[in-house]
Amino acid sequence: MLPFSSSSLLLLFHRCRFYKNNRCLISKRNRQILVDGSSLSLSSVLPSVRIPTTTTTTTTCSSLRNTMVGTVRCCVDQPLSHQDRQQQQQPQQQRRYYSYTFSKTTTAMMMTSFDTNESFHDDTSRWKIAIVGSGPSGCYTAKYLQQAIQNMETNNHNVEAASSSSSTTTTTPTTKKIRQQEESYCQIDVLERLPTAYGLVRNGVAPDHPEVKNVQNDFDELFSSRSDGTTVRFFGNVQVGRDVSLDELRSIYDIVVLAFGCESDRTLNVPGNNYQHILTARQFVNWYNGHPEFDWVGPIVQQALNENNVSPKNIVVIGHGNVALDCARILAKTRDELVETDLTTRALEVLHPTDNNTVHRNISIVGRRGHVQGAFTIKEVRELTKLPNANFVVLQDELDAGSSTEASQQELKTSKPKQRIDALLRDNATTNENKETNSHNVHPDMTTTVHLRFLLNPIRFEPRPSEKDVLGAVVCERTQLQGGTGKQSAVGTGEHVVLPADLCLVSIGYKGIPIAGTEDYYDDQKGILKNDHGVVDNDSTTTGLAPLYVSGWLKRGPSGIIGTNITDAKDTVASIMKELQQQQQQQQQQKNHKSASSSSTTLMQLLDGRGVKVIDWESYLRINATETNPNRLRSPQQPREKLTERKDLLQAAAKK
């Protein structure tokens, strides 16, 4: 695909580095670069190449190298790309412009081609950083990086100002101009697979928790403000691994941060887990939140919840995390309780068809350990206890069994949050399962009940008697806790509990999966990328690629709340700043104060060349405007009606 050998270009690049303080001559006419007598002939190295800037210039090798660190732009007169050769209709002589991008560190190189030289403009950004993923971890990483780099640059300026203040007191127009150029010292590009930003804030946070989504306003500012030379740009609808490879990113940017979270699930390996009407919570949540790739979940839920008009419908949610509780709550709420949320209409019509005002559901949330070990937090438990139109049942026996071990007592003693959950559950506990109606908060006229069950380990799924491939029941084994404090495990007792099920949501945890180029760093056991404080790979001596970092769930595993990403992002940013400071010192030693890092337009051009329709921030705002258009909303209180199909999203993003 390259019009000439990349290795010869690299050789040239390294020679220049070697002779860095010697004089060299770039001769456009002779297509030669002369380095101290020994000449590197451009015609042998770069046939038909013209360096578009000037004619013959004398310069030092290090400035030549500087031109090459970053992007060498040139034009060639032969279309030699493989595709062109195959197509044959193309004229043999065609001028094309190429841009070669070298990573600052060494050998990596990136090529893009474009047809005019309009895009030949200098990019003055000193640092180029790509963040893959625009969820909370990606956005917080961008936010703190921006802050940290601004602080670093402010300090630099102050040091410079202090050292030069003795000589000059007034600012000359020239220095002012230089300042302005240096304003743009950092470019952070956030890449997102979907056309819409914010990852799990949009596709994970429950629709009835609108206040949690307020963090979007904070992130909006990141993309819409241009402050002090650092800009954060949004590259929506760009999938790393498909539209651009990770290695390409690592050649274009100085730093690449992976923050794409967990795109898969931990699997529940029990017999029958392939029956119909078994979904993972991630699929269910993505669907009701309008993720464009989870449209297919709708018909399954529809069939499980609404067929045959047999009531009540039994739903089993496996897992004791907040996601499990979210799923149960969304299923337990009535249409009236959900109509003013941003739950998609597509999902609302399935969960609560317009013609059916009453919900009659038995929702059981089961997990193999006790309430002291539950991963849920008290806010979500409390919401279940306060549902106005559903009963909440938790069994005293199960609470007692779970907290009776010495280890559980110890776990309770050392954790105030656990104590509060324990107290809340005991306040709401029912003493005997068969006498549910005796409990003070169980109202017989409520047709939906949420059962929070403990010490039940799902051991197999059973089909319906009539249909052999459709889920009929979840068989659980009663467990008891064994082991030391903080690491108790559930051991089966042999007693079986059969929970009838029309729908089962498996909510036992998300799992990170690698994208192409990260396989070497992937820890399959934990579903994360191996890292040290977010550093995945900062040894560019062998690969020549930009250092690779990770933050968020892909770094620490799928747990925690949005706020957890703040600490997490700061940790990764601290590691990145170490690297940037190192790079800066190296640059200063080489007296290249301004190193031309790779061109940011390169990613744009690269994607353009591949026909990728990039959703930039302006386009995203158009999607946002469409979704919040009052004409689309079910009620004035509904915050937005999400577009749930990719083509609609792209259409809304397009300029009117």
Add this chain to the structure above:
Amino acid sequence: MISSLSRNLVQRHLKFHQVRIQSKRSAPLLPTPHHSETILNINSNSNNVMTTKRWHGGPHVEKDAKTVRLSFIQPDETIREVDARVGESFLQVAHRNDIDLEGACEGVCACSTCHLIFPVEVFDQLPEPSEDEEDMLDMAFGLTETSRLGCQVIVTPEMDGLTVEMPKATRNFYVDGHVPKPH
């Protein structure tokens, strides 16, 4: 040098707010209980500019309200002393003074990112936290016995001279505090 720095800060501020005003039109806010709009008067060297602060939950306090001195011990151990208006929440004080205290839910007690640590004698004097606040605090990073949410504690005249601490997120803490969720 100092004046150029502060000018810089002010300019940042202005850009920040101007942009905010624009984006507000396109992104209507979610309904939350106590939204109020604070008008902020920024004095720069050359001119006075009226601009709009982000909508944060919390009481609306006039800009000429009585002020007290408050100090924030920041995570890097540096101390910022600021003027706090009586009646504001601590989160509002922090944001108005560009202290890096997060308020992810915008001050409506739905996250724990504005967590602050109070001296015990002051903590005991504060009105009891609501159940919601307690629930949120349970998720707070680096929770202590005297932790409160900055959005829920209101500045009073008696607080003059008070020092509160922002939780530290040291790297060691990150490692030690990280417990992989067992399943």
